[in-house]
Amino acid sequence: MPSSAGPSIDTITEGGRVTQVGEGQEADESAPPVMTFGAPTAGEVLAERYELVEHINNDSAGRLVWRGVDVILRRPVAVVLRYPGGDSATEMLQAAVAASRVIHPNLVGVYDAIDEADRAYVVREWVDGQSLRDLTADGPLDPARATAIGNAVASALAAVHATGMVHGNVHPGTVMISDEGRVVLADARTDGDDSQENDIRAVGGVLYFALTGYWPHAEAPLRGATAGHGRAAIPDAVRDAGGALAAPRQVRAGVPAYLDDLTMDLLDAQIAPPSSDVLAAELARLDVPAEEEHYLDNSGPLRFAAETGEEPSPLAAAGGRKVALGIAGLLVVALVGLLIGISTLGDDGDKDPQANQPPAPTSSAPADSTPAANEVRKLAVKNVRIIDPDSKNRSEVGGAEKVIDGDEDKGWETETYRDRPNFGNLKKGMGVWLDLGEPHSVKLVQAVLSAPGASAQLISGTTNPPSTSNGDKQLVANYTDFIGQPFEDHDGATMAFNGFDADKKYQYLLFWITELPPSEGGFKLGVQEITVQGS
Numbered sequence: 001m002p003s004s005a006g007p008s009i010d011t012i013t014e015g016g017r018v019t020q021v022g023e024g025q026e027a028d029e030s031a032p033p034v035m036t037f038g039a040p041t042a043g044e045v046l047a048e049r050y051e052l053v054e055h056i057n058n059d060s061a062g063r064l065v066w067r068g069v070d071v072i073l074r075r076p077v078a079v080v081l082r083y084p085g086g087d088s089a090t091e092m093l094q095a096a097v098a099a100s101r102v103i104h105p106n107l108v109g110v111y112d113a114i115d116e117a118d119r120a121y122v123v124r125e126w127v128d129g130q131s132l133r134d135l136t137a138d139g140p141l142d143p144a145r146a147t148a149i150g151n152a153v154a155s156a157l158a159a160v161h162a163t164g165m166v167h168g169n170v171h172p173g174t175v176m177i178s179d180e181g182r183v184v185l186a187d188a189r190t191d192g193d194d195s196q197e198n199d200i201r202a203v204g205g206v207l208y209f210a211l212t213g214y215w216p217h218a219e220a221p222l223r224g225a226t227a228g229h230g231r232a233a234i235p236d237a238v239r240d241a242g243g244a245l246a247a248p249r250q251v252r253a254g255v256p257a258y259l260d261d262l263t264m265d266l267l268d269a270q271i272a273p274p275s276s277d278v279l280a281a282e283l284a285r286l287d288v289p290a291e292e293e294h295y296l297d298n299s300g301p302l303r304f305a306a307e308t309g310e311e312p313s314p315l316a317a318a319g320g321r322k323v324a325l326g327i328a329g330l331l332v333v334a335l336v337g338l339l340i341g342i343s344t345l346g347d348d349g350d351k352d353p354q355a356n357q358p359p360a361p362t363s364s365a366p367a368d369s370t371p372a373a374n375e376v377r378k379l380a381v382k383n384v385r386i387i388d389p390d391s392k393n394r395s396e397v398g399g400a401e402k403v404i405d406g407d408e409d410k411g412w413e414t415e416t417y418r419d420r421p422n423f424g425n426l427k428k429g430m431g432v433w434l435d436l437g438e439p440h441s442v443k444l445v446q447a448v449l450s451a452p453g454a455s456a457q458l459i460s461g462t463t464n465p466p467s468t469s470n471g472d473k474q475l476v477a478n479y480t481d482f483i484g485q486p487f488e489d490h491d492g493a494t495m496a497f498n499g500f501d502a503d504k505k506y507q508y509l510l511f512w513i514t515e516l517p518p519s520e521g522g523f524k525l526g527v528q529e530i531t532v533q534g535s
Contacts, residue, residue: 084117109125129177160188199276417522446530511530
């Protein structure tokens with residue numbers, strides 16, 4: 001029987017088509033057929049919880065995408081069904097389970113994955129908005145917006161890669177932009193042939209597509225570029241008579257040189273790409289207001305130093321670009337270049353801007369082997385303690401050092417609370433407080449938990465009161481700078497936070513837990529490890 005518990009959900013349409021996207025593109029004539037036996041119907045309730053409201057489309061992988069509602073939590077969901085279940089749906093379900101373990105504001109939340117033999121389905125977050133593929137239908141995006149989207153995708157991948165996993169399906173159909181401007185990556189499809197390097201190179205493809213409206217996959221295809229993952233109908237990039245890929249600046253005017261270079265470097269198979277966290281940090285640096293872009297032209301991107309002072313050729317033909325240093329090895333040189341560029345801008349106009357600059361290096365070795373102060377790295381946590389403002393006996397504040405010992409098999413854990421996940425309705429929450437010793441620029445904080453189903457936030461502050469009940473109350477009251485978004489009702493066991501202000505330094509961070517996951521006899525959570533990356 002259809003459930004009546006679900007709320008009504010307003011849908012957003014364009015010419016009658018609901019704009020919910022991300023699970024591949026809509027089916028075309030070459031799409032595999034979708035079985036109709038036992039097909040779902042509007043009003044049907046799956047797993048006694050998910051009511052199907054409206055059939056959105058059949059995607060190019062042969063799956064049915066429905067808009068639904070979780071009748072228990074009263075929230076909209078997307079339901080992706082595949083016929084049959086069992087072995088035929090194994091890859092889809094395994095990818096969904098893996099995706100559910102990573103929680104990040106730029107990743108679509110995966111709530112459930114169920115196999116009913118005759119059909120299988122994945123339940124995930126509903127996002128009202130458009131895919132990047134649809135967003136560029138009226139023309140390519142401006143460089144600032146393209147950079148912001150690339151930054152969001154790279155940040156999502158950094159969270160995925162930090163767990164050792166791979167996304168495996170990054171393309172304009174799985175990059176989604178909500179009506180509120182949030183950018184999220186959906187539809188992981190990992191298998192044995194996927195790699196983190198392919199994910200990173202796909203960010204170059206996303207940047208290229210956002211800047212030009214073309215997908216650079218024909219000559220050296222990114223995995224699955226024409227194989228039913230929602231990519232086949234994306235127009236191929238512009239190429240010269242020899243088949244070499246044209247740079248974005250050749251396709252359209254107004255693309256900054258630093259963004260053009262970085263995009264082409266990511267697409268060049270002869271150049272080792274950076275790690276996803278380094279790429280995310282660099283795109284975050286490049287993601288500046290339009291009025292500040294001239295600074296970037298002087299500081300340059302995290303890329304190469306040409307042997308001559310000439311701008312490298314934008315074509316990727318053999319020998320077309322003279323490069324001396326690869327992305328992964330030039331973090332030090334790039335950041336030194338940033339400091340030199342800013343210094344040059346501040347010099348008096350009568351001074352020779354080249355007078356005090358070191359010569360460009362001409363080999364793969366950095367000009368200075370001393371690590372740069374701003375190099376992104378794992379930061380040491382100098383002090384850690386448990387924050388428990390609502391407890392009188394403070395029996396749970398021991399063992400905080402296990403959270404930063406590098407061993408995910410050991411951690412700090414709460415006691416078991418009965419009846420309710422919000423600490424049995426006895427506490428507003430508990431937290432792990434981190435002291436970095438001195439202010440740092442922070443890029444990413446990752447928390448590995450003992451089980452999925454918790455809710456937590458990351459908050460920064462400037463005070464360090466004593467480790468007492470009253471001191472903990474003062475700390476919680478004074479910590480109001482939330483990093484990224486609060487995470488609610490999620491199922492992942494790894495949380496990643498990267499919404500840090502690039503112009504701000506942080507010393508004190510609070511990982512604040514508000515709800516516990518189910519455990520034997522009640523609700524309980526272990527925090528196995530927290531790591532901080534920055535400079």
